[in-house]
Amino acid sequence: MLARRSVARLVAQPSPSAALPQSTRNMATLRELELRLKSVRNIEKITKSMKMIASTRLAKAQRAMQTGKQYGIANSEVFQNVKPEEVPKRKLFVVISSDKGLCGGIHSSVSKATRRSINTGENGGSTDSPVVIVGDKSKAQLSRSHSSNFALTFNQIGRDIPTFADAAGVADLIVKAGIKYDSIAIVYNKFISALSYEPAVVEVLNGEVLKEAAGFNAYEMEDDVTKDLAEFSLANAIYAALIEGHACEISARRNAMDNAQKNASDMISSLQMKYNRGRQAAITNELVDIITGKVSKKHAPGHPV
Incomplete structure (x- = not known):
């Protein structure tokens, strides 16, 4: 019997939210909307600033990319007539990325291309292919x-516009690491326009494979010459991929910040509308309470007419 009375007493008690006046709940909701509006406005300012910085850096990166592409063109002219007698079996993948984020799917595109090459055998890859990664x-x-x-990983490269010294350092460490490979597949982002890019692969032959190729057998070259040519070609290809990937990254960051700024503006408009409606409702409720209170007091018993 005592338990039933306790349960009935608890049920009869109003909930904390129901006990609060309507104006108090409206004020709490308005306060939350106001704080959220302030937060989104700050985010909009940050994204706008990052978009302006990326727009400024994009023109500089595109000019550097046009210059750096000449290194890749020189490589293709050297290797276009070189046909090795046997297809290179063991391939080393060099993935060109960076350490920075907030630039859309620029990094996941080269990662997916590398993963697909290793898992499906595309571009001569296999499950035991060594991988060298530039970028965290x-x-x-x-x-x-x-x-x-993973055979080697690099970071802190390409924080600004990449230089040939950066590419030469990466190529030198790859050669000195003693990694066994017949050819190198460099996976990078190819710049198509300021709004689009796609993953691409460029191949560079090893010194031993280059020496046995039919195009080089016609010339009498010393072993050091062929070795130096292979190393220099690797540095050229890495530099061209680094500088083109850098331009893609800046372009993708600008587009990502532009989309983020537009989304923040849309969210601010929506929150501002909710805030205005909530404020209007709170004012209306207060007016209703004031008017209702005056009418009740006027018609109360003992009130002079």
């Missing part, structure tokens, strides 16, 4: 599935 973003993405394939 692709390293983090590929480490989930192919960490055992």
Whole structure:
């Protein structure tokens, strides 16, 4: 019996939210909307600033890319008539990425292309193909599935416009690391326009494979010459991929910040409308309470007419 009375007493008690006046609940909701509006406005300012910075850097990166492409063109002219007698079996993948984010799917595109090449055998890849990664973003993405394939990783490259010294340092460490490979597949982002890019692969032959190729057998060259040519061609290809990937990254960051700014503006408009409606409702409720209170007091018993 006592338990039934306690349950009935608890049921009869109003909930905390129901006990609050309507104006108090409206004020709490308005306060939350006001704080959220302030937060979204700050985000809009940040994205707008980052968009302006990326727009300024994009023109500079495109000019550097046009110059750097000449290195890749020179490589293609050297290797276009070189046909090795045997198809290179063991391939080393060099993934060109960066350490920075907030630029859309620029890093995941090269990671997916590398993962597809290793898993399906595309571009001559295999499950035991060694991988060299430039940039922490692709390293983090590929480490989930192919960490055992990692041979070398690099970071802090391309924070500004990449230089040939950066590419030469990467190529030198790859050669000195003693990695076994017949050819190198460089996976990078190819610049199509300021709004689009796509993953691409460029191949560079090893010194031993280059020496046995039919196009080089016609010339009498010393071993050091062929070796130096292969290393210099690798540095050229890496530099062309680095500088084109950098232009793609700046372009993608500008587009991402532009979309983020537009989304923030739309969210501000929606929140401002909700805030105005809530404020109008709160004012209307207060007016109703004031008018209702005056009418009740006027018609109360003992009130002079």
